[in-house]
Amino acid sequence: MSVAGLEGTEAALLQAMVRHAADGIVAIDRHGIVQMMNPAAERLFGYEASEVLGRNVAMLMPEPHRSHHDDYLRRYLETGERRIIGIGREVSGQRKDGSVFPMYLSVAEVALAGERYFTGLIVDLSERKRQEEELRRVRTHLQNMIDSMPSVLLAVDAQGRVSHWNRAAERGTGVAAAQAVGRPFDALLPELEPHAGTLRQVMDTGRPAHMERLPRGESGYMDLMIYPLEAAGSVGAVIRIDDVTERVRIEQMMIQTEKMMSVGGLAAGMAHEINNPLSGMLQGCQNMFRRLSPELPANRAVAKEVGVDLERMGTYLERRGIFGFMEGMREAAQRASRIVADMLAFSRRAASDKALVPVTEMLESVLRLAASDYDLKKRYDFRQLEVVRDYDPDLTAVPCYRSEIEQVLLNLIKNAAQALADQDPAEGRLTLKTRREGASARIEVADNGPGMDAETRERIFEPFFTTKAEGVGTGLGLSVSYFIVTDRHSGRMAVSSEPGAGASFTIWLPLGQEESG
Amino acid sequence: MVRVLVVDDEPLVAQALQAFLEDEGMAVTVVGDAEQATARVERGEVYDVCVMDLRLPGMNGGSAIRVLHELLPSLQYVIYTGSTAYTLPADLAALGVQDVQLFSKPLADMGPLADLVRALVGLSVR
Numbered sequence: 091m092s093v094a095g096l097e098g099t100e101a102a103l104l105q106a107m108v109r110h111a112a113d114g115i116v117a118i119d120r121h122g123i124v125q126m127m128n129p130a131a132e133r134l135f136g137y138e139a140s141e142v143l144g145r146n147v148a149m150l151m152p153e154p155h156r157s158h159h160d161d162y163l164r165r166y167l168e169t170g171e172r173r174i175i176g177i178g179r180e181v182s183g184q185r186k187d188g189s190v191f192p193m194y195l196s197v198a199e200v201a202l203a204g205e206r207y208f209t210g211l212i213v214d215l216s217e218r219k220r221q222e223e224e225l226r227r228v229r230t231h232l233q234n235m236i237d238s239m240p241s242v243l244l245a246v247d248a249q250g251r252v253s254h255w256n257r258a259a260e261r262g263t264g265v266a267a268a269q270a271v272g273r274p275f276d277a278l279l280p281e282l283e284p285h286a287g288t289l290r291q292v293m294d295t296g297r298p299a300h301m302e303r304l305p306r307g308e309s310g311y312m313d314l315m316i317y318p319l320e321a322a323g324s325v326g327a328v329i330r331i332d333d334v335t336e337r338v339r340i341e342q343m344m345i346q347t348e349k350m351m352s353v354g355g356l357a358a359g360m361a362h363e364i365n366n367p368l369s370g371m372l373q374g375c376q377n378m379f380r381r382l383s384p385e386l387p388a389n390r391a392v393a394k395e396v397g398v399d400l401e402r403m404g405t406y407l408e409r410r411g412i413f414g415f416m417e418g419m420r421e422a423a424q425r426a427s428r429i430v431a432d433m434l435a436f437s438r439r440a441a442s443d444k445a446l447v448p449v450t451e452m453l454e455s456v457l458r459l460a461a462s463d464y465d466l467k468k469r470y471d472f473r474q475l476e477v478v479r480d481y482d483p484d485l486t487a488v489p490c491y492r493s494e495i496e497q498v499l500l501n502l503i504k505n506a507a508q509a510l511a512d513q514d515p516a517e518g519r520l521t522l523k524t525r526r527e528g529a530s531a532r533i534e535v536a537d538n539g540p541g542m543d544a545e546t547r548e549r550i551f552e553p554f555f556t557t558k559a560e561g562v563g564t565g566l567g568l569s570v571s572y573f574i575v576t577d578r579h580s581g582r583m584a585v586s587s588e589p590g591a592g593a594s595f596t597i598w599l600p601l602g603q604e605e606s607g
Numbered sequence: 608m609v610r611v612l613v614v615d616d617e618p619l620v621a622q623a624l625q626a627f628l629e630d631e632g633m634a635v636t637v638v639g640d641a642e643q644a645t646a647r648v649e650r651g652e653v654y655d656v657c658v659m660d661l662r663l664p665g666m667n668g669g670s671a672i673r674v675l676h677e678l679l680p681s682l683q684y685v686i687y688t689g690s691t692a693y694t695l696p697a698d699l700a701a702l703g704v705q706d707v708q709l710f711s712k713p714l715a716d717m718g719p720l721a722d723l724v725r726a727l728v729g730l731s732v733r
Contacts, residue, residue: 362662365689369713370619376717377626388630420715427713 114193114212118147119205122163134193134214136186147210152184167206175199175208180215192219242331246275248293248324250286262331275329281306282329285314292316293325303338310335361434368427375420382407429462446487447495449524449531453481456499457522460507474515475507477522485526489602490579498571502535502595505567508558509539509593521594529601530581536594542587550585575599609633609728610653614644614671615660615687620712624658624687627717633724640664641671648678655681656724661688669699676702683727684708685720 108115114131118124124147127139135142135150142149148159155162166175178196185191194213199206236243237257245254255270263270263278276283288299299316306312315330381389384400393400407413432455457477488495503520510518523534542550542557549555553569575583575597587593611628615621616639625635636654638644640663648654657675661668672684684704686693689712695704708727710720 362689365712366617366620369689370617370623372713372715373620373623373627373717376715377623377630380627380630386630423713424715427715 114214115209116142116147116150116212117200117207117209119207120163120167122146122148122160125207131212134185134191134212135183141186150183152182152190155181156184163208178211183212191216240332242279243328244270244275244279245319245326245328246289247326250275250289252278253326254328279331281312282314282331285316289316289327289329292318293327296320303334306331306333306335311338361430364430365427368423368430371423372420372427375416375423378416379413382413429458432459444489444491446489447492448487449485449533450481452492452496453499453522453524453533456496456503459496460500460503474518475510476519478519480521480523482525485524485531488531488599490599491574494574494578495599498574498597499533499535501567501571505595506535506537506539506593509537513539526601527598530598531601532596532598534594534596536592538592541589541591541593542585543589547585547587551583609724610655611635611724612644612647612654612657613637614639614641614657614663614668616640616662616664617660620660624717624720628721628724631721633721641666641668641674644671645674645678648675648682653679655728656683656685658685658687658720658724661686661690661693669696672699672702672704685710685723685727687714687720688712 108126108128111128111130114134115126115128116124116131117126124142124145127137127142129139132139137150146160148156151159162173165171166173174195174197176198178194181193181195182190183193192215194215196211198209198211200209201207236254239256240258242259242262243254243256244252244259247253251272252270252275255265255267257267259270259278260266265278270278275289276286282289285301285304288301291297292299296318298318299314301314303311304314311334313332313334315332317328317330319326319328380386382400382404383389384393384404389400393403506520507518510520517538519538521534521536523532523536525532525534546557551568551572555569572583575581579599581600582598584596585593586596609632611633613621613624613628613635615624615637618639621637621639625637628635636647636652638647642665644657657672659668659672663671666674668686668688675682685708686695686704687710693709695706695709708723710723714720
């Protein structure tokens, strides 16, 4: 085929262009017969031009196009409907060895010497396809990594619109990635609204921000990290949110425990300070009684000197109730010293050995301790509380770590008192019951308060679960008590309650060899 | 007559003890710290029993006992303390102080303390 109508150098240039083109060029006539195939096309398809020239171009196509190419061509010639003529499209080509490869084909129509020809420009897409596949594979892998992270991870553009939304973010907000992309980040995560300024700053300065223990929602905490992202010249950021509510609660509890332990030390120092004035009071009372008595010779001697009738004075003091007041003072001072002793014994470190502890003594001492407890949030009047005791005479002592079981009993009794706090104090009743049940000691603390519903009852031993207002208690009392009874003492603990019918907590402690049977 | 030296920095407690023991027929001297106690004994004052508080402003009661024992070996001791977790140190036990000679504040009844004082004097006389 020659290129007529062109000057020599131009023709030569054109020929060289076609011969040396990096992409394949194939020309066919209106019957689909190959007229020309450049060396690039030869290489692409693995044919020598001589093997293809004069044959139908369909041989370069895989099925189903191979069988239909004649029809495509005919339809175009009849209708002029362009499917690929003047346009380009991704198609597949088939090499001599039968292998199929992706290619980009653009076709032009040429009229030459009264005949219609079509030239196709073929770009091999194999490499590009391979890279796309690699990219897709890496993308999927990265996506899996990002999705498998427990942190909420999102990326935003310079306007704060979400560009990436991981699975944890979907789960946390209930918004799927498809719906999240494009929306402003603080609309989807309102807890981030106060930090919009920080996000701006990170993107402006290029310095990451790291904030810990920020409040999140009603009573949670989060760690927030914002990293600047620069991609293709545009600025954005990655935001990472970690829920640290549980960790913060545990830290708070540890601080509280530390405080309590130091209070234990304070208690010991305080005990000495209190014991001195208490001793002064009690000793003073004893001396007063003694020196008012007519029996002491020293008293009689001084009375005679002064001219006082000791018997008469005694009658006067009796009738004016002076001895009554003195006795009351003495009793009050003794009660105070018992409270101090109970509290000290309670706050002292746990003994390392289990000991046989008298059950009723333990209950009574804990009851006294609870009665002297002053709750700052709510005052519950122990004096008006009716305490019903149902102690089994057959149950004397139980082997246990005394301070730990006292801690459990104190927790139960305080909870009971707090449950009764909202009712008429005169109606409140606390029942303490002990029973020897075979090889176990059974101790029950019950109240006639409002009781609990099934949902509360099921969760009552859960750590951090509390029905009390914020700041009142840690929500750990019952879970620690449960641990003490079941784990430390191999016992059992159970709750029984209905709404409106009070609550009853029961613990069973094994009696061990000596006490059972 | 039994001579008692009471060492306690709480005047109310010391004076109440003094009143009780005097009613029991004893001669009682009260001092507010260990330094005054040792000064008196150094001066030649003689006592049969010393009722010693442990937490004192200067030298504490335990050290005071060790010092006084050197000065007056015949002196007997009753330890009367508000500290609740006190156990007798080995060296005081070696000096002859026994657990029974430990009393805890607060004391509602000083009778047993007075009885012990008499018993200690009885012991040392024997």
